[in-house]
Structure formats: structure tokens, C-alpha cells
Amino acid sequence: MAQGAIEHQDAPVGPRGCNASEDNITNISETGDLVVHFRHNFQERIEDHAYRVSMDALRNASPYFENLLHPDKFAEGAAVETKQRTLRKAYGSVGNALTAELPSVDILDIGRISKVKSVRPLISDFLRIIHGQNPSSGPPPIANLANLAIVADRFGVIPLVSAFVKRKKYMQAIDARTPDKKDKSTPEEKTRQRLLVALLFGHSGWIEKCSLRLILKGWVGHEPDPSAALWWDLPLRVEEELLYRRECVLETIQSLQSHFLALYTSRERQCKLGYDSSLQCDSFQLGEVLMFFLRSGTLRLQGTLFDTAEPPEPFAGEIADLVEALRRCPEYQIDKNHTHCGLRTRLIPLLDLVEAFLQDAGVCGDCWQSNRAEYAWLDAKRPLIWRRSSIGLRSVQTPSRGIAVHEAKHRNVREFFTAVERLWTAPDG
Structure with a gap:
């Protein structure tokens, strides 16, 4: 939470005695009518810095000081008012009094x-x-x-x-x-x-x-x-929002390898060249896909009979490095006839799509300030499914023109990264 909220229970300790030396007080206002001591705990010692200020300037600028120095709300305000009344009788104006005679309050938290x-x-x-x-x-x-x-x-x-x-x-x-x-x-x-x-x-x-x-x-x-x-x-919940956005990005990238593993372990033939080795090509590619993800450190195998493995820690590195590592996927071929049957041909366009969406994964300052409830990812309802056919790379990169287009771009990015499930297969298969 931001620190500016005023809580009436947190009033500083009340007026100090008027025995402070003028040499130790900084004059912010030469004719100020109040001395404020700001006390700060620094490396196990208390700093105490005093300033001669205008009480009206503080109260007009700050709701905190308006409440603290109000004579009917806190004892501090009432004591300051009493002391200033005495000084007006003696000097005609509180601003004419010596600094050491002015009422004073302590502030314990800056x-x-x-x-x-x-x-x-x-x-x-x-x-x-x-x-x-x-x-x-x-x-x-x-x-x-x-x-x-x-x-x-x-x-x-x-x-x-x-x-x-x-x-x-x-x-x-x-x-x-x-x-x-x-x-x-x-x-x-x-x-x-x-x-x-x-x-x-x-x-x-x-x-x-x-x-x-x-x-x-x-x-x-x-x-x-x-x-x-x-x-x-x-x-302002920004820390939580940023962490959630990163988790959504990592989940999206992880769904890519889940997608390809599901394809190559399904009953549907992936190699469609029509040669006798089509089935063998699928088996070969499945083995290469598994080895690539295992060697990249983005996948691990474990048994389901009795799980003794601790859950892995979330990826802590830079996402650009992660995407670049996936881009290094070789173009495996079982033989010279099976060009472009492997993972690389299908993976690279999807990584391009992820990188295009990533450009807009940061928090838009204007939307965060003007329409946070509708814009934030943290409280948004996750769409059940995202389909590759719903938006193309060109739509992601289109510059925003007008509020409706701007908001639509943010919505598309959020739905892409927060979807419960993603259908990565293109409409043409």
C-alpha cells in the first residue's frame, strides 16, 4: 500500500518544549509560525532535524498536516493553537517571535x-x-x-x-x-x-x-x-501485477513445448509426405523434440507411480535468453526426403508471435492510472481458450489509433498470456 493514507491513530508525539537552539533550526520561512522536528531512525541512531515553517503552507498542501495541526482533531493542534495565541498577544504576529519561542511538533515517520x-x-x-x-x-x-x-x-x-x-x-x-x-x-x-x-x-x-x-x-x-x-x-499492487504477468508469460512459453509433445504423442500423423517412412519420421521427431527440451532445461521426465521429485523453482532468468535458447532448435531430418518435418519449422513462427506480444506485456501507464480495474491482469477473468486463428502477427504489431484500438490491443495481449488453454495449431493445420 502507498504510504500517504492518513490514519488519525498515528499522530506524532506532541509539542516539544521551546528550548531548541536557533542555530540548529533551518529556516524554510523566515516568518514561519511553527517548528517541525523530523526524526528519522538511521543506522541505529535517531536523526533530528528542525525547520521553521509556515503552518498554513503545510496545512494547505498536506491532508496529513491539516489533520495533525487542526485544533479540534489532535492534542498537537490544540497545543500549537494555544501557544500561537500567546505569541500573538506578545508580538502582534507569531511570525515576529524568535524561533526558539515557537510551538514545535515531532514527526516520527517520513x-x-x-x-x-x-x-x-x-x-x-x-x-x-x-x-x-x-x-x-x-x-x-x-x-x-x-x-x-x-x-x-x-x-x-x-x-x-x-x-x-x-x-x-x-x-x-x-x-x-x-x-x-x-x-x-x-x-x-x-x-x-x-x-x-x-x-x-x-x-x-x-x-x-x-x-x-x-x-x-x-x-x-x-x-x-x-x-x-x-x-x-x-x-498500488504493482509488485503483484508484475509478478503475475511474468508467470503468465512463462506459462505461455511452456505451453509451446506441451503443444508439440502432445502432437507427436497423438495418434494423428504429423509427417504428411506420403512416403513409407512417415510413421518412422514421427517417432524420430518425437525423440529429437524430447532431447532438445531436456537439454534446454525446460523439461524433465518423471514417473507417475510414486513421485519423489520436488516441484521445480520458476525460471529466474531473462525471458529473452529463454526464447533465444528455444530458437536454437535444429532442423532434424530422418532422411533427405523429410525436409521441414521437424520442430524448428513449426516452432519459430510461434516464437515470433510470442515476441510480438511481449512488446506490449508491460504496464501501460495511461491505462493503469485511468482504468486500472478494467486494465489489470491480476483481477481479470482468464479466458478458457485462446486460438491462433483469433489474431495474427500483423494485428499485434498494428500501431494503436484511438482509444478503442488501444484498448483492444491491451485486451488481445492479456487474453493471449492469461488463457487457460492455447490452440497453437494454425487454421490450415
Whole structure:
């Protein structure tokens, strides 16, 4: 779940005494009327950073602070109101008071950010954005931007921070610093950071690109670690969605070998050349198909009388490597007359079809944000059967034109990968 949901039971510990040194307080607003202490547990020590801020700026930007500082909802808000009333009588305006005299509150949780040397720059930039100011530095690295998104989500300030980030074109700046060659070798953590930023700030281009990379690389399905940064356990059910999509892709590829094994063990003659060796050709091809899949590591044989084998672990490698391994299937022939009787002639066109569908197996950012319930694979009803005759390779590669075509493309891809059964045989046999 995203961290921005407000729970009234999770109020920070209440107002602190007014004995803080002004030297240790960062002025976000010179005339601010509140001091906020952000406390962060870092490597078994507590960081405590204080900021002079405008209470109105916090409450207007953040539902979290609106609830916390409301005088009728929490003791913190009531105590702050009482103290500010006293300062108004003394100074005419709370903004004229010394920083050390201002009321103060503690914040004990800033969200599931990564380990950083200090949270001071992060919180400073976050508060400056809320106050309509520019951060102290230019476009941040992707890790810093992801941490900023986590903090913004924690306090319910995503719309405001997202608008700022888009206005400053931070994502475009990061893309400009990442050449295509380097982009292809981006490690998992940076890919996840980009995807989290894209999900929270609504950057559709990164959502589709990064989600597909995570699916194909096998970078999904990690055991959740509550202490790890949020991008290691993507919110909004995205982690579960990506894992399910990868499982569907692997099941689809596995169904190819099941299809050919079923063909060559059926009573139907596969070799149709009409020569005397047709039956022998089928037997020969069955043996070669079994040896190829066994040697590829995609198939194992086991008895059914008494099963002592442990279920295999799901394929953890890169799907592109898996498809390439299947493409290396030789063209076996029992003799010179039986050209193209083997597995390769039939398998390669189906692998082409799988690869064409794979191009669109990532999460479409626009559809995920606007129509998630209808678009997601995770909750969709699986079609009982998919037929090769229902859609051709040309239809898969047709560019989307208009909403109806765009949605139809997504539906075709989902039905292909989530079908309970697939009929791979072409209409002409």
C-alpha cells in the first residue's frame, strides 16, 4: 500500500518544549509560525532535524498536516493553537517571535526511504517545494527523486510535488543524462526507482518501459522487506501485477513445448509426405523434440507411480535468453526426403508471435492510472481458450489509433498470456 493514507491513530508525539537552539533550526520561512522536528531512525541512531515553517503552507498542501495541526482533531493542534495565541498577544504576529519561542511538533515517520547519509537535504527540499520555493540544487539523481516521491506520498502531497517535478522537467533531465546504451544496462534498483517515481508522479513513459524490463529480467517476486526502501516492494499492487504477468508469460512459453509433445504423442500423423517412412519420421521427431527440451532445461521426465521429485523453482532468468535458447532448435531430418518435418519449422513462427506480444506485456501507464480495474491482469477473468486463428502477427504489431484500438490491443495481449488453454495449431493445420 502507498504510504500517504492518513490514519488519525498515528499522530506524532506532541509539542516539544521551546528550548531548541536557533542555530540548529533551518529556516524554510523566515516568518514561519511553527517548528517541525523530523526524526528519522538511521543506522541505529535517531536523526533530528528542525525547520521553521509556515503552518498554513503545510496545512494547505498536506491532508496529513491539516489533520495533525487542526485544533479540534489532535492534542498537537490544540497545543500549537494555544501557544500561537500567546505569541500573538506578545508580538502582534507569531511570525515576529524568535524561533526558539515557537510551538514545535515531532514527526516520527517520513516514509520508507532508502539509507542516506543524512535526511536533512531531502526534508529541506520537500519543505521548500511545499512553500513554493526551489530546492537548493538542480535536477536530482533518480535515487533522490524516488526518496522525494516517498516522502511526498507519506504526507499526501503527491499532487503538489508531482506538478513541481513535471514543471521542472526532472524526468526529462534524467533521461538526457542516460544514453540509450547505458539505459539498456540500468541495474534493477535504478529501474525500480524510476518505476516508483513514474507511478507516484504519473510519468507514463517510464511506467511501461520499466515495468516491462522488470518482467522480462525476472526482477519481481522479491520477499517483501518492511525495512527496505519502498521501490523494493512497489505499492498500488504493482509488485503483484508484475509478478503475475511474468508467470503468465512463462506459462505461455511452456505451453509451446506441451503443444508439440502432445502432437507427436497423438495418434494423428504429423509427417504428411506420403512416403513409407512417415510413421518412422514421427517417432524420430518425437525423440529429437524430447532431447532438445531436456537439454534446454525446460523439461524433465518423471514417473507417475510414486513421485519423489520436488516441484521445480520458476525460471529466474531473462525471458529473452529463454526464447533465444528455444530458437536454437535444429532442423532434424530422418532422411533427405523429410525436409521441414521437424520442430524448428513449426516452432519459430510461434516464437515470433510470442515476441510480438511481449512488446506490449508491460504496464501501460495511461491505462493503469485511468482504468486500472478494467486494465489489470491480476483481477481479470482468464479466458478458457485462446486460438491462433483469433489474431495474427500483423494485428499485434498494428500501431494503436484511438482509444478503442488501444484498448483492444491491451485486451488481445492479456487474453493471449492469461488463457487457460492455447490452440497453437494454425487454421490450415
